[in-house]
Amino acid sequence: MSEFDLVVxxxxxxAEGGxxxxxxxxxxxxxxxxxxYGETLDARESVDLGEVxxxxxxxxxxxxxxxxxxxxxxxxASATRAAAAGGVTTIVDMxxxxxxxxxxxxxxxxxxxxxxxxxxxDVGFWGGAVPANIDDLEPLFDAGVFGVKCFLSPSGVDEFPALDSDQLIEVMRRLAAIDGLLIVHAEDPATLTDPIGPTYPEFLDSRTQDAELRAVERVIDAAALTGGRAHIVHISAGSCVEPLRRAQESGIRVTAETCPxxxxxxxEEVTSPAFKCCPPIRESANRDALWYGLATGTLMxxxxxxxxxxxxxxxxAAHDYSSAWGGIASLQLGLPVIWTEARRRGHTLPDVATWMASGPADLVGLSHKGRIAIGSDADLVAFDPTADFTVTxxxxxHKNPITPYDGRTLTGVVHTTWLRGTPIQDTPHGTFLRSSAARP
Structure with missing residues (x-):
């Protein structure tokens, strides 16, 4: 028998940061x-990617x-197939x-x-924190969720209402007692306004950076008060980076992410409601602060x-940004989208792997995911970082062919994705993941 099943x-x-x-x-x-690279190894199957x-x-x-x-x-079925085609081997479902x-x-x-x-x-799950389910939170963690999500402003669906300030603190107190993670959609409802018209500038004016900043500051205060762990999802406002940095340096247990x-x-380039999301895509000058937050580790x-x-x-068809659903479809495209811009800014493939693989894995305690290291799951991606393609x-x-990247030329092509050493093809072989902190 061969010593190894596969050598790539x-x-x-x-690997190992380089x-x-x-x-x-x-x-x-x-x-x-x-x-x-050149060492002779006994394997049942060998793949040589060369410069890929x-x-x-x-x-x-x-x-x-x-x-x-x-x-x-x-x-x-469709989401995980799209993930695999984009080099994503683990998702956590909202x-x-x-x-x-x-x-x-x-x-x-x-x-x-x-x-x-x-x-x-492989698939893991988040739970939800809403005003009526505070006694359900600990059982959800026992059942294996990686954390629970809340909104501070309306979520867009009636069955998932937001927490007010007192409820936020009570949830964080409950979670602090079990060291559970709370993830937060942070926009301040008192600062949000209804769009005064159907255009994108009017929609953008209704969800200002200040609305995001005030909510982030509220979460920081709640984490400081309770000692709980909080994670801010989809930071869009560059003004949030500095208060997050200060909070982290002072020992407050708060982290944050951003999105492609x-x-x-x-x-300035928004042309259709395919671009609409909440919080919104902001002006070009805002992006530099987000990239700085990533480069310095404030955004994980x-x-x-x-x-x-x-x-x-x-x-x-209506081209009405006030009523369109807010959300970006990009699961299959995140890696080339980010690599195209990261390379232009002087960042490296190890940087991208930290931001899109090991960083998110560490957030949810999946130490065996998101890295090429002995003992880790053999989740691997063959990625040509020099090839260009045009998005169609x-x-x-994705089940619905709507994306703001349609027609955009990107750099970076995924050739093969392996899940635990097996190429992902037509037959699903993903598994459900539990939080390592979950009690049986």
Missing amino acids: RSRRTV ERALAVAVRDGRVAGVFD ALLPGLVDTHVHVNEPGRTHWEGF PLNSLPPTTTVSALEIKKKAALGQCHV HYLTLTA GIVSDHSPCPADLKGL ATDLH
């Missing part, structure tokens, strides 16, 4: 060894799969916009039953916030 060689292997010519050996779905890069599988901790209940928006939302253990089990046998990548659309798209990673919907809800929305695996 690349002159541009991203990029080197290495051979990665796989046994029983895990990385069993990392060797010099070998990256760790990406970890996307912010995906709205929407199944069950709104499966015509997206579903586990507790909304599925029906029922994942706010109880029974709802979590309904979602798992819907997903069973459909997943092309905030780092690469600008308000980049995740998709994949939130698709059917064309009629996106309002493409209808060619994507």
Whole structure:
């Protein structure tokens, strides 16, 4: 018998924080060894990528799969196939916009039953924190969720109401007692306004940076008061980076993420409601602060916030930004979108792997994901960092072919994605993941 099941060689292997010519050996779905590129190894199968890069599988901790209940928006089969095609080997599903939302253990089990046998990548789950389910939070953690999500402003769906200031503090107190993570959509409802018209500038004016900043400051204060862990999702406002940095330096347990659309798209180039999301894509000058937050570690990673919907809800024909569903579909495209801009700014493939693989994995405690290291899952991506392609929305695996990147030329092509040493093809072989902190 061969010593290894698989050996993948690349002159541009991203491992241990650098990029080197290495051979990665796989046994029983895990990385069993990392060797010099030219070392002779006994393997049942060998792949030599040459100058095509070998990256760790990406970890996307912010995906709205929407199944069950709104499966015509997206579903586990289509979402995880899109993830695999984009080099993502692990996703963590949001507790909304599925029906029922994942706010109880029974709802979590309904979602798992819907997903069973459909997943092309490994899948974990977030729970939800709403005003009526505070006694359900600890059981959700016991059932294996990686944390619970709340909104401070209306979520867009009636079945997932927001927390007020007192409820936020009470939830954080409850979670602090079990060291549970709260993830927060941070926009201040008192600062948000209704758009005064249908255009994008009017929509942008209704959700200012100040609305985001005030909510982030409220979460920081709640984390400081309770000692709890908080994570701010999809930071779009560059003005939030400095208060987050100060809070982290003072020992407050708060982290934050951003998304490809905030780092690469600008308000000046918005041409259709395909660009609409909440918080919104802001002016071009805002992007530099977000990239600085990533470079300095204040923002721990980049995740998709994949939130698709059917064309009629996106309002493409009416061109009305006030009523269109707010969400960007990008799960399959995040890696080339980010690499195109990161390379232009002088960042490296190891930087991208930190932001899109090991950083999100560390957020949810998946130490065996998001890195090429001995003992880690052999989740690998063959990625050509020099090849260009033009996005065609209808060619994507997303259930609804709507994306603001349609027609855009990007750099970086995913050739093969391996999940635990097996190429992801037509037969789903993803598994469900539990938080390592979950009690049986």
